[in-house]
Amino acid sequence: MTAARLTAALLLVGFVLPCEPFAADRNESRTVIGPRNLNLYDGAIALKAGHAEEGVRLTLLGLNMAAGEHERHIAFANLCAGYILLEQLDTALDYCNRVLARDDRHWRGYNNRALIYIKQKRYLEAEQDILAVQKLNPNARNLKIVRAMLLDETDPVIPNIVIDDRRRPPRNDDDQ
């Protein structure tokens, strides 16, 4: 699996953009212009752009300033994806597990964790997470990408093209 392909998959997969300004306490009334947690927001933007180190740094700052579980959840999800980009898989796995411990229907979390397991050659666990994504969001495009990555590791294939110029139809299907 090339690094570029892994990055492409992750950029499609794991990042949550905390673009909604919201109050930590929903009963509190305040006016906020722009994202409430700028570090978290900028961290997500950086990660989406592929700047993993900067993205993780900003997201960690955003996590320290997180107001409420929702922002912490977003931070954990993005840190999972960010540490995957940095190839620090054990740290990434820890954050992904925190995401899923809080929300076991977070299909992106399962998807990212499947990527980690594939990278760590833990294929059975990867398959379990892919099945979870399939149940939660069967039409997810990212699901196809991750599933293909797993198949490339466990069941690699090579293309075979038959070019048939025969005018007469074949009597047998020997060439197929």
Add this chain to the structure above:
Amino acid sequence: MIKTALRIFRTALAAIALATASVADNVPRVTDLTDESGDRVPLRTMIPAYPEVARRDRIEGEVQVCFNVDRKGKPYRIAVRKSTNRVFERPATRAIRASMYRALPPGIKPSGIKTCRTFRFHLEPDVVDDAQ
């Protein structure tokens, strides 16, 4: 005997063209099937690229493309006659467009008969050597 020699010569020519020409970066395994019933000799047979989406989703399929060949050997009026999956149609027509046939000798007119080529896209298990 002359017909046999001609058939062997055509097959060899096609094999050489196949070995040196490809539109794909990763050249797939290719099987070339031909007989002596065609009225034009392939000079350069381009191999279509296996679409990445099809490879990713483990899709196999077949496309038959029919076309005319002008006197210089260039295909034209290229059209898909039948296909099992549309994802393979563009690579197939692109491969035909990039292919060439042997030019006709002076004084010989093109027959006007359409030539058809079928591409069958398969995925085979890649045997991994455990020792690697």
